[in-house]
Amino acid sequence: MGQTIAEKVLAAHSGSDCAAGDIVVASVDFCMAQDGTSTMMIRELENLGFEHPKTALGMGLVLDHNAPCPSVEVARVHLRIRGFADKNRIPLYETGCGVCHQVVPESGKVLPGSLVVGADSHTCTYGALNACSTGLGSADVAAAAYAGKLWFKVPETYSIIAEGQLPDRVGAKDLMLKVIGRLTADGATYKSVEFTGASVASMGMDGRFTIANMAVEMGAKFCPFSFDEKTSSWLSERGFSAGAPVSSDPDAHFEKRFDFDAADVVPQVARPHSVDNVCDASSLRGTKVQQAFLGTCTNGRLSDLEAAARLMRGRTVNRGVRFIVAPASRTVLLDAMASGVAAQLVKAGAVFVAPGCGPCVGTHAGVPSDGENVISTANRNFKGRMGNNRDVGIFLGSPETIAASAITGEITDPREV
Amino acid sequence: MRLTGNAHRFSPDDDINTDYIISGRYKFRIDDMNELAKHVMEDIDPVFSKKVCKGDFIVAGRNFGCGSSREQAPRALKAAGVSAVLAKSFARIFYRSSFNIGLPLIECDTDSIRAGDRLTVDLDAGLVTNSVTGESIQTKSIPRTMQVLLEDGGLIEHLKKHGDFALE
Structure with a gap:
């Protein structure tokens, strides 16, 4: 039986021949947290006697949700995060660097085939780069940073195929809102979702980031896109390597398939x-x-x-x-x-x-x-x-x-x- | 483990997200979970934190805990005294985080439970008993991985105890 992207990435990171439904302990390449979730993670790491992240590419902390700082209380939170980052020599993306889910890909910490976790639900965004990435609570991210690995349930995969081309003034956001409207807020809970079809193939990387970002709004765990020349150019233009691209096998098992005609999509709200x-x-x-x-x-x-x-x-x-x-x-x-x-x-x-x-x-x-x-x-x-x-x-x-x-x-x- | 308390319900009760459990207005600036507990569920029930008693249950429909990954959500519920959440289904991140911090989640058919019903939840037997209606509800069994985490007092305590993941 062939494998999906999620099965391949979790198999490669756990050294096992896993399939959907299995529980695996897999090595994590990179982890991150933002200013709303870092302090709980820091507390857990201190509780564990943390010295440095054991994830292959380390970790990043991003001040984005409340930056520039709006109050004395938040200033104390930021101070605590800065102190922890300084002490442990962890890269800190300061006020004004940007949103974690743009800053992390721009920093080259997510490559095709990687497994990434973040203490922010929209960590699934990096799926645009042919990675398996997912949002978790602070304790899970602390565990990944401390141990360099984490347990995962290997998800089933849904295939979403959007053939045709999106009309003028209709974009990736409209397509994704259309998909979420049909699948609903829990329609893909715990699933990996793979988007393919002509509209996705011709879509720029920014559009793929938009779609992968919102996969969690229907409950999904991963949203890995296929690796193609657009992924390759995005990485090479920034001086990053192509990582280890992964694709679904032709005989991979998809639990469900949903078809959309991109040409029929109109602006959605x-x-x-x-x-x-x-x-x-x-x-x-x-x-x-x-x-x-x-x-x-x-x-x-x-x-x-x-x-x-x-x-x-x-x-x-x-x-x-x-x-x-x-x-x-x-x-x-x-x-x-x-x-x-x-x-x-x-x-x-x-x-x-x-x-x-x-x-x-x-x-x-x-x-x-x-x-x-x-x-x-x-x-x-x-x-x-x-x-x-x-x-x-x-x-x-x-x-x-x-x-x-x-x-x-x-x-x-x-x-x- | 057996838990006893009163049921709290919300309307509508599907897709109760973590913003509703604890709003961003509070969670970014308040670090003390006992303080955060005073604002739990505020956007959909402004008096919830005053009504809830130690040991009580939240009872909901589908997809409880969807949205943001904020771990303050299960932590603030626990700090408010909630001993378990009963729902038809849970969102993924909230599901892991709750067991990680020692808040049990019970999947079962919640349609017959009314606000104020006195419930006893037997986690081992997978049974919810409603002493007001006399009804018993079978729950889905808690996966072995989550049972191990609960028994060890959460994910971090599990790692401290075993020095690694020991989930089988």
């Missing part, structure tokens, strides 16, 4: 308060928004900023809307500055905040007022997510939909502006 509450953007015409947010580990990359800027060209942000942009990393910000995209967005009325998570998780940089609606490129729209649970509605969409809505002041299909 997830309505409050769950990510699987998806509809066509055009059906929400007339829904006023007071804030639009472009950024996050889902859609804060250069091509996302470029897509929004293309739509904003010659237009300005509606006077009733605050349009906040948080580039996913310093590199993304520098690239957007160099290409003129950043200036274009600012001239149109956008407000740039520091590279990082921005207002996604509701602790700084754009908490909405009572009764307001927000349209956002983030991955979650739970009640209270952006820091205010008093009748705030968070709608999720693509960079193009966010830009179109910022222009009109209401939720807008980007093909209509």
Whole structure:
């Protein structure tokens, strides 16, 4: 019987001939934590008598969720993380470096075929690089750093095939929202999900990061993409090796298969308060928004900023809307500055905040007022997510939909502006 | 192990995410789990932390604990006195984290349990007894790996005890 990517990666890292359903102890290549999850991990590591990470490529700590620091209490948390990183000579990605899920791939710590864990649920993002990566709690990540390995249940794999090509002004985010709307919030719980088909083959790496990032919104554990010339170029342009690419065997067992026609996908929006509450953007015409947010580990990359800027060209942000942009990393910000995209967005009325998570998780940089609606490129729209649970509605969409809505002041299909 | 306490329910009770269990508004700035426990479930039941008593159960539908990986979620529930969560299914990260920190999760059909019902959960027998309705509910057995972690007092204590993973 052939093997899936998940089976191959876990087999290679556990030295066993494992198959879905088996429990294995596998070596972990890299682990990371962010400012909301590091302190619990640090406490566990100190409890274990930790000296240095035993993971092959070490670990990274990222100050992104609450950076720049909004309060004295968080300042103490950051101080503790800095102290631990200094003492143990662990790379620390400081305020303004960016969101962990952009900074970690940019640092070359995730290569094809790797097994990576992180104390952040969106760690599945690195699947775009043909890796198996997954989010875990702080204790699990502490255990991986301490032991250099961790136990895993080998997941079953779902195959999602999106043939055809996405139409103009329809992107990876729309495709993924369509998929989540069909599979639902627990439709892929504990599964590895492999996306293939013509639309995925022609999709840029930024789009693949968007899709892999949101795999956890349907419960998935891994979302490894196939390795191809796009993966190879992304790595070589940054001076990284191609790692050990892995592909599913033709006779691999997929527990379920889902087919989508990319050509049929239209701009999608997830309505409050769950990510699987998806509809066509055009059906929400007339829904006023007071804030639009472009950024996050889902859609804060250069091509996302470029897509929004293309739509904003010659237009300005509606006077009733605050349009906040948080580039996913310093590199993304520098690239957007160099290409003129950043200036274009600012001239149109956008407000740039520091590279990082921005207002996604509701602790700084754009908490909405009572009764307001927000349209956002983030991955979650739970009640209270952006820091205010008093009748705030968070709608999720693509960079193009966010830009179109910022222009009109209401939720807008980007093909209509 | 036998646990006894009252059931707490929420509406709607599917897809209760970890943001609802403990909001980002609190979890980033409060490090003390007893302080965090005062805000547990606040966004979907503002008075929950005042109602919950030591030993009580949260009873929910599908996909309990989805969303963020924040380990503060199971830790704050435990600090609030919750002795176990009963649900039709759990999200993956929350499932591992709960056993890692010593909070048992029970998968069973929860439809017949009402808020306020007095429950006894027998983890070994895999049985929930409802002393209000008299009904007994069979639970899914807890996987061996998770039983080992619970018996050892969580993942970190397991590693300290064995010096390695000893899950078989």
